[in-house]
Amino acid sequence: MRIAVIGGGVSGLMAAYRLRTILGDGADIVVIERRQRLGGILHTGELAKHPVDLGAEAFVGRRPEMPALLRELGLEQQLVFPAGRTPLVWSGGVAHPMPQGTLMGIPSTAESMRGLVDDETVAMIADEPRRPLAWYPDADMDVYSLVASRFGAQVAERSVDPLLGGVYAGSSRSIGVRAALPTLAAALDAGATSLTHAVAAALPPPSDTPVFGGIRDGYRVLLQALSERSGARSLTATAATRLARSTRGWVVDPIGAVDAVVLATPAPVAARLLRTVAPAAAAAAAGIEVSSSVVVALSLPRNTALPDNSGILVATGEPLRAKAFTLSSRKWPHLAARETALVRASFAKFGDDAPLSWTDDELIAAASEDLATVTGIPIDPLEAVVQRWPGGLAQYAPGHLDRVAEIESATAEFDDLAIAGAYLHGVGVPACVATGERAARHLAARYAPRS
Ligand SMILES: Cc1cc2nc3c(=O)[nH]c(=O)nc-3n(C[C@H](O)[C@H](O)[C@H](O)COP(=O)(O)OP(=O)(O)OC[C@H]3O[C@@H](n4cnc5c(N)ncnc54)[C@H](O)[C@@H]3O)c2cc1C
Structure with missing residues (x-):
């Protein structure tokens, strides 16, 4: 056979x-x-x-497949978990804490967005449960249309886009509600009277299991x-x-x-x-x-004063070229032990694959300059490596x-x-x-x- x-x-x-x-x-x-x-x-x-x-x-460690597969292959000693730090969002030229308790960046409370969005948007979120919601159980729509109409464009661009950009190299405008947020769609189908209520119903129950896992080597x-x-x-x-x-x-x-x-x-x-x-x-x-992306990994002097966060995600519309930074040596304890600090910068997303055609030197310079902007510290890479992923991710x-x-x-x-x-x-x-x-x-x- x-x-x-x-x-x-x-x-x-x-x-x-x-x-x-x-x-x-x-x-x-x-x-x-x-x-x-x-x-x-x-x-x-x-x-x-x-x-x-x-x-x-990384991978979502709360799903069973990866821990089970690593065990089956005798690789369970390779399973590692992040240190538990949270990311920042770069928006309006300022680094904000990433709102917590959201569903892919969509809030269930107005207060969780305070500071990241303006007061008018906070008021709009607080008022949302009182506004009639039109949701058609057989329909689908892009995440932007749903979130911006209920909570305002700032929530979509500053809270949702940075997370969807990380998963799909896309944005709330290119990703649909049903496929990306099935539990939210189910709550809306079941008759939730507002997006606020639907998000609250769709949030996973609190768990002590780390959300993500990784492989040591x-x-x-x-x-x-x-x-x-x-x-x-x-x-x-x-x-x-x-x-x-x-x-x-x-x-x-x-x-x-x-x-x-x-x-x-x-x-x-x-x-x-x-x-x-x-x-x-x-x-x-x-x-x-499909969308394309580029990863630039930077090795930095170990004492580089990176923020004490797992990463810095960039909101839509910011005048930066990078769309996200993973502060790998802050995020992963096994990488923190190395003699140099490691940061990964990501470029390009659906509808913007220009960075694919930049030279390695241009990408490394853009990664270093943008990282210096978002951290406020000088960035002087010891070494760097560039990887292009044309058409890497389905939308x-x-x-x-x-x-x-x-x-x-x-x-x-x-x-x-x-x-x-x-x-x-x-x-x-x-x-x-x-x-x-x-x-x-x-x-x-x-x-x-x-x-
Ligand atoms: C930058 C980046 C970061 C990511 N980060 C994460 C993360 O942290 N966690 C996570 O869970 N996921 C992440 N993902 C997503 C995840 O890595 C991918 O979705 C997954 O690896 C895809 O695996 P696949 O085998 O389905 O597809 P692919 O890896 O695309 O494999 C398909 C293969 O088919 C080959 N092929 C194409 N045409 C032909 C042909 N005609 N004949 C023979 N072979 C062909 C291709 O060369 C390719 O090797 C990330 C993706 C990217 C791009």
């Missing part, structure tokens, strides 16, 4: 690994990856002689374990260019005939490969847009859930084809791992040895 996994990001590698654990040694699993290396937009580089993650650097540890334990052959620097039906199963150019396929590429590539075999799925996938626009339902129903007729990836049920690594797991189990239902 020969199975092709198209796309060697974490979704594809998880599918390959789970196929191996279910199907055993008999299966010939081939991972086809367009880039020179596996991992997709997870990539651990090196800075100041230490590993540094240049794509994702970087994501490369996970990628390597998945790749090795999958026992898959990896064809890197090889793009799948065509997927077609054959009597045996599928033909994948350029590798030829296979029995089954996991398609674990970004949405635009899935759309191209599915065009002839599942046109309705292809059309829906083609409707999912979960209004109507996203319908597009995904269409993709899944139009491909469900095949028991020898499964899809996985960050455009389906969440861009975060745990959600990607879940889609890889599900894709493997979908195929295994046909191929697994019956007991």
